[in-house]
Structure formats: C-alpha cells, structure tokens
Amino acid sequence: xxxxxxxxxxxxPYDFTKEADTALAHASGIAKTGSDSVRLLHVINRETRARxxxxxxxxxxxxxxxxxxxxxxxxxxxxxxxxxxVEGSIFSAIAEDAKDANADLIVLGxxxxxxxxxxxxxxxxxxxxxxxxPGIVVQQKxxxxxxxxxxxxxxxxxxxxxxxxxxxxxxxxxxNAQVHVYSDFSSDEFIAxxxxxxxxxxxETLREHGIPCEHIAQENDDETFDQALVRYAVxxxxxxxVISSRPDERNVAALLFDRVEEEVINNKAMIPxxxxxxxxxxxxxSIDISTW
Numbered sequence: 001x002x003x004x005x006x007x008x009x010x011x012x013p014y015d016f017t018k019e020a021d022t023a024l025a026h027a028s029g030i031a032k033t034g035s036d037s038v039r040l041l042h043v044i045n046r047e048t049r050a051r052x053x054x055x056x057x058x059x060x061x062x063x064x065x066x067x068x069x070x071x072x073x074x075x076x077x078x079x080x081x082x083x084x085x086v087e088g089s090i091f092s093a094i095a096e097d098a099k100d101a102n103a104d105l106i107v108l109g110x111x112x113x114x115x116x117x118x119x120x121x122x123x124x125x126x127x128x129x130x131x132x133x134p135g136i137v138v139q140q141k142x143x144x145x146x147x148x149x150x151x152x153x154x155x156x157x158x159x160x161x162x163x164x165x166x167x168x169x170x171x172x173x174x175x176n177a178q179v180h181v182y183s184d185f186s187s188d189e190f191i192a193x194x195x196x197x198x199x200x201x202x203x204e205t206l207r208e209h210g211i212p213c214e215h216i217a218q219e220n221d222d223e224t225f226d227q228a229l230v231r232y233a234v235x236x237x238x239x240x241x242v243i244s245s246r247p248d249e250r251n252v253a254a255l256l257f258d259r260v261e262e263e264v265i266n267n268k269a270m271i272p273x274x275x276x277x278x279x280x281x282x283x284x285x286s287i288d289i290s291t292w
Contacts, residue, residue, distance in 0.1 A: 007036060011103040013094050013127075014040040014066065014083075019109030022138050024069075026272065027107040028077040029143040030136075033174065039101055040070050040083040043093045059085075090123070095130035106135035110265060124265055124275070129245055134167055134276040136240070141270035147175040148240040148272075152233045154264075155202055156184040156225065157194035160278035161244050165202050166287040167276045168242045169209045178212040182232055184225045185218040209287065226263040234269045241267075242274045 010027040014020045027038045044059065052062065063085055070083040084101075086093050098106055110124050128135045153168045155161065172179050183199045186192045199215060206213040218228045233241055243264055265273050 008034065008104040009101055010036060010038050011094070011098050011101060011106045012038055012040050013090065013106070013108050014042050014069070015109075016065070017109060017111055018140055019111040019138065021109075022140050022142060023107045023109040023136075024073060026136060026138050026143040027105075028073060028079045028081070029145075029147060030105070030107070030174075031079045032077055033147060036104075037080040037082065038073070039103065040066060040081065041094065041097050042066055042083070042085045043090045044085060044087045045089060091126050092130065094127050095132070098131050098133055103133055105133055106131060108135050108137050110137050110139060125245060125261060128275050129277060131277070132280060134274055134280065136272050136274050137265050138272045139266075139270040141272065143272075144239055147177070149175060149177050150236055150238045150240075151177050151179045152229065152236070152238045152241045153179050153181050153202060154184070154225070154229050154241070154243060155181055155195065155199045157186065157191045157198065158244070159194075159198075161198060161202075163278050163280055163282050164242050164244045164274075164276040165205055166282045166285050167274060168202075169206060169211055169287050170285045171240070171242070171274065172206075172211045173209065178214070179206055180232075180236060180238065181206070181213060181215045182229055183215065183217045185221055185228075187221070205287070224260070224263075226260045230264065230267045230269060230271070233267075233271050238271055240272050240274055242276065245275050245277045 010031050012023050012027045014024065024038070024040070031038050042062070052059065066083045066085065070081040073079065073081040084097065086097055094106065108124060108127065124137050148171060151168060151172055153165065168179050171177070181199060181202050184195050186195060203213060203215055216232065218225065229241070241264060243261060245261065
C-alpha cells in the first residue's frame with residue numbers, strides 16, 4: 001500500500017452503519033490497488049450491549065453477521081477481509097487493535113447520533129491521536145473507481161506539517177494523483193512569511209518525488225481557512241484532503257486548531273479526510289523530510 005512493505009493491512013472500525021459501509025468500501029478500493037488486506041473491527045461496550053439487548057440480538061448473532069459481511073466483501077471485491085471483536089472503549093480499543101494487528105492505515109466512518117457507537121468529529125480526533133498510524137475519515141461519499149485522483153494539501157504557518165506532506169506524497173504516488181497545495185492567508189507579515197516557507201517546502205518535496213502539483217493561495221480572510229479550504233476542494237472535485245491532527249504541544253492555539261480539524265472532517269461535501277499525527281514515524285514511506 002502506502003509503505004514499501006508488501007501485504008499491508010487496513011483496519012476498519014465497523015458498527016453496521018452506512019458510514020461504516022462507506023469506510024469498508026474505501027478501504028477495499030485502496031487495498032485492491034496494492035493487493036493488501038482489510039480487517040473489520042467491532043468494539044463491544046456497555047452502549048453496544050444495551051442496544052443489542054433492546055433489539056434482541058445476541059453477541060453470537062453479531063459475530064455471525066460481521067463474519068458474513070467480511071466474507072461477502074472478500075467475494076465481491078477480491079480483497080481478503082478478516083474480522084475481529086474486542087471489548088472496551090472505542091477511544092483505546094481501536095488504537096490497541098491497530099497496534100496489535102500491525103495495521104498500516106485506519107479507515108473510519110464518522111456520523112451523527114445513529115449507530116451503535118456514535119462516532120462524531122471530535123470523537124474521531126480522540127481516537128486517531130492515540131493511533132500509531134494515520135486514518136482516513138469518511139462520511140457517506142463513495143470512493144471513486146480510480147481512487148483519489150485529486151488531493152488537497154492545506155498549508156498554514158504551523159511547523160508540524162512534515163508528516164502530512166510525506167503522506168500526501170505517498171498516497172499521490174500510489175494513485176498517480178495530483179496534489180493541490182492550498183495555502184492560508186494572513187495579513188501579519190511574520191505569519192505570512194512562515195506560510196510562504198512551509199508552502200515552498202511542500203512544493204519542493206512533491207516535485208522531488210515527481211508528484212504533479214499546483215499551488216493556490218487563499219486571497220483574503222473573508223472566510224475562515226477551513227471554509228475556504230473546503231470550498232476549494234469542492235470546486236476542483238477533490239476526493240481527499242490531507243491534514244495534521246494536532247500540534248506537538250497543547251495550548252489555547254492547539255485547542256482552536258482542533259476545532260478547525262473537526263470542521264474539515266465534518267465538511268458538508270463529505271470529502272474524505274486523511275488525518276496524520278505529526279508525531280508518527282514516517283520512515284517506512286521512504287520520503288526524506290529530515291532536513292526540514
């Protein structure tokens with residue numbers, strides 16, 4: 001898949017909702033391009049047990065249904081699909097299972113108040129910040145047959161975006177995609193200079209790896225950056241947006257940034273979002289960012 005090793009594994013937290021089905025479709029679309037495999041994960045907790053009891057479904061019934069979904073996906077897509085059930089909180093169990101299974105990517109559906117496990121935008125960030133691998137967050141927009149051909153990479157003044165650029169290169173290389181670098185606007189001279197430097201580094205890295213790319217700058221601050229970013233992504237019919245999950249340190253600015261992330265993840269156009277933790281190890285991608 002995105003890494004240099006063979007037979008990578010994509011983990012799909014699965015709670016029998018439409019969004020989980022979309023996540024499975026995205027994972028399968030990615031996996032079959034690289035002959036990789038998928039693993040469904042269902043987390044049983046107190047909320048799940050209460051819902052199962054209310055609907056008259058036993059845990060054995062649930063496991064059989066999960067096994068059937070995995071088997072049908074293998075037959076339908078040709079992607080080897082396994083399944084697993086664990087007990088615990090989704091905020092820790094997903095990260096633990098991803099680590100235990102040596103997963104390379106998590107594909108996670110986000111939705112509102114429906115489903116056995118209510119995974120909202122804020123919940124997604126809590127889940128992924130504990131994971132050693134990035135996650136693609138989807139809503140109900142299906143994956144294109146050719147995967148992700150147009151990828152939007154937002155750039156602002158923050159200094160912790162190296163990992164997301166490395167993953168943008170990797171996924172663009174995987175799908176022969178074009179990357180659209182979209183830079184923030186600031187009237188502050190110091191911030192504007194930082195944005196300019198970060199943009200130059202992103203473009204240099206993309207070009208070094210032969211990735212087709214273009215740069216578009218937000219022209220004013222009439223919109224917030226997340227609003228302008230999503231509007232641009234919709235305009236070019238982008239299939240994926242790549243963002244960093246959070247700064248290295250926790251402060252007021254970081255908390256504000258988290259809210260921006262949630263707005264992007266929950267975008268009304270339902271464009272999938274690849275969330276990359278700036279502290280993740282990216283050495284397996286064979287993309288040198290050490291000189292930054």
